[in-house]
Amino acid sequence: MCLNVLSVCTTLLAFFLQAQCLDNGLARTPALGYNTWNAYGGDINEDLIRATADLLISSGLKKAGYHYLVIDDAWSNLQRDDKGRLESNSDRFPSGMKALADYVHSKGLKFGMYSDAGSHTCLGYPGSRYHEEEDAQTFADWGVDFLKYDNCWAPASDWVIDRYSAMHAALNKTGRPILYSMCDWGVGDPWLWAPKIANSWRTTGDISPNWESMLRCLDNTIGLSEFAKPGAWNDPDMLEVGNPGLTEQEQRANFAIWAILKSPLIVGTDLRRLSRAARNILTAEEVVAVNQDKLGVAGDLIWKRGPTEVYAGPLEDGSRAVVLFNRHTSGTQYPLSNITVQWQDLGFEDELDATVRDLFARKDLGTFSGSWTGIVGLHDVRMVKISPIKTAPRYKDWRPWLQHSALHAAERMKRQLSGLQLEGLPGRPTKMARYEEIQEVVGDTQVS
Ligand SMILES: *[C@@H]1O[C@H](CO)[C@@H](O)[C@H](O)[C@H]1NC(C)=O
Numbered sequence: 495m496c497l498n499v500l501s502v503c504t505t506l507l508a509f510f511l512q513a514q515c516l517d518n519g520l521a522r523t524p525a526l527g528y529n530t531w532n533a534y535g536g537d538i539n540e541d542l543i544r545a546t547a548d549l550l551i552s553s554g555l556k557k558a559g560y561h562y563l564v565i566d567d568a569w570s571n572l573q574r575d576d577k578g579r580l581e582s583n584s585d586r587f588p589s590g591m592k593a594l595a596d597y598v599h600s601k602g603l604k605f606g607m608y609s610d611a612g613s614h615t616c617l618g619y620p621g622s623r624y625h626e627e628e629d630a631q632t633f634a635d636w637g638v639d640f641l642k643y644d645n646c647w648a649p650a651s652d653w654v655i656d657r658y659s660a661m662h663a664a665l666n667k668t669g670r671p672i673l674y675s676m677c678d679w680g681v682g683d684p685w686l687w688a689p690k691i692a693n694s695w696r697t698t699g700d701i702s703p704n705w706e707s708m709l710r711c712l713d714n715t716i717g718l719s720e721f722a723k724p725g726a727w728n729d730p731d732m733l734e735v736g737n738p739g740l741t742e743q744e745q746r747a748n749f750a751i752w753a754i755l756k757s758p759l760i761v762g763t764d765l766r767r768l769s770r771a772a773r774n775i776l777t778a779e780e781v782v783a784v785n786q787d788k789l790g791v792a793g794d795l796i797w798k799r800g801p802t803e804v805y806a807g808p809l810e811d812g813s814r815a816v817v818l819f820n821r822h823t824s825g826t827q828y829p830l831s832n833i834t835v836q837w838q839d840l841g842f843e844d845e846l847d848a849t850v851r852d853l854f855a856r857k858d859l860g861t862f863s864g865s866w867t868g869i870v871g872l873h874d875v876r877m878v879k880i881s882p883i884k885t886a887p888r889y890k891d892w893r894p895w896l897q898h899s900a901l902h903a904a905e906r907m908k909r910q911l912s913g914l915q916l917e918g919l920p921g922r923p924t925k926m927a928r929y930e931e932i933q934e935v936v937g938d939t940q941v942s
Pocket residue numbers: 517518519665666667668669670671672
């Protein structure tokens with residue numbers, strides 16, 4: 495009885511969420527690309543961008559699917575021009591953004607840029623708040639295909655949904671399809687309202703190239719898979735694969751878990767010095783295929799015991815993608831953990847025979863029933879695809895976020911409480927009132 499009620503509610507919730515999707519035709523699967531921030535911060539110029547475009551091709555990354563090249567903060571002059579328009583930095587981008595966009599497009603890549611939903615960007619360049627329409631038009635005129643939109647320098651009284659909706663409306667008004675990548679750091683529970691206005695939204699603050707930061711980004715995203723869907727994805731921030739600060743094992747974990755959560759996979763390392771190990775991780779085509787699977791249902795944490803975890807999600811062909819993750823503190827006496835995934839936790843019958851394939855090794859491991867156990871090194875992952883030999887219940891009968899819902903309940907509660915704190919403050923109407931307002935702004939999609 496209880497379970498029936500739960501599944502009816504979940505079905506209704508799924509319909510409700512489906513009806514809220516942004517309709518710009520983009521990001522039907524998570525974006526794959528490159529962004530300058532994690533590698534260079536504000537130290538960027540047009541020669542570097544051109545070299546990066548060339549390297550995306552020669553390294554094989556474009557072939558593996560990474561086709562957005564996004565310029566992050568510090569590309570503009572410190573002042574707008576005399577007509578109030580943004581202009582590219584005269585010293586570092588002297589040829590102008592249109593020429594750079596043309597170069598990037600000539601390589602078969604898509605061109606992305608960055609702005610901010612406040613008065614200034616994080617590095618102090620002009621932000622787009624109250625300039626949304628002119629800036630969106632500038633981006634469209636330059637041929638921009640992707641906008642990362644940051645959250646620095648916004649007055650507390652300026653409600654986050656208003657600031658991000660304004661750019662949504664402005665981008666739409668240009669008539670150019672521009673992938674809208676919201677970077678509001680998870681402020682105001684964006685998974686509740688962003689699917690209607692953006693193609694992805696950050697669930698967390700910035701990642702840095704170290705283990706603790708990576709775990710924080712991950713833990714802030716656990717339990718949110720039900721809000722992701724084609725056109726609208728959770729974003730635990732860009733990849734640190736290739737950057738000093740993470741071991742090879744940790745880089746593999748970063749990549750595998752981001753892939754199964756259906757995060758955008760945005761590379762952020764110096765491609766002039768891409769190690770063979772990092773390149774192998776980023777071009778593991780069977781892992782990328784999980785991220786890009788057409789079903790578009792995000793995986794999530796489905797099992798946890800101490801520091802050993804199992805993430806899983808359904809794929810279009812009825813298989814399950816699974817990541818076993820060993821987050822034991824380093825220096826432990828027992829570097830290897832045996833981690834088991836139970837068929838029951840994947841929505842399969844125990845008796846079901848299924849093949850297990852190692853996705854990084856590109857190797858079949860055999861046929862198993864009931865469970866499979868992988869040996870996982872410290873701070874490392876094993877990523878496998880588990881495919882029933884005969885027909886098995888498809889994903890409709892199994893949603894990863896229903897597994898071990900108690901695990902998520904505490905996390906959810908915490909989130910709801912943090913959301914509630916935003917209500918009732920002076921100048922801030924309740925969340926539901928704002929939600930209704932935003933529905934008016936962006937219009938309603940029919941429930942099919
Ligand atoms: C603008 O929004 C409308 C209504 O959702 C949608 O049909 C259209 O494709 C959007 N255009 C762009 C360029 O995003």
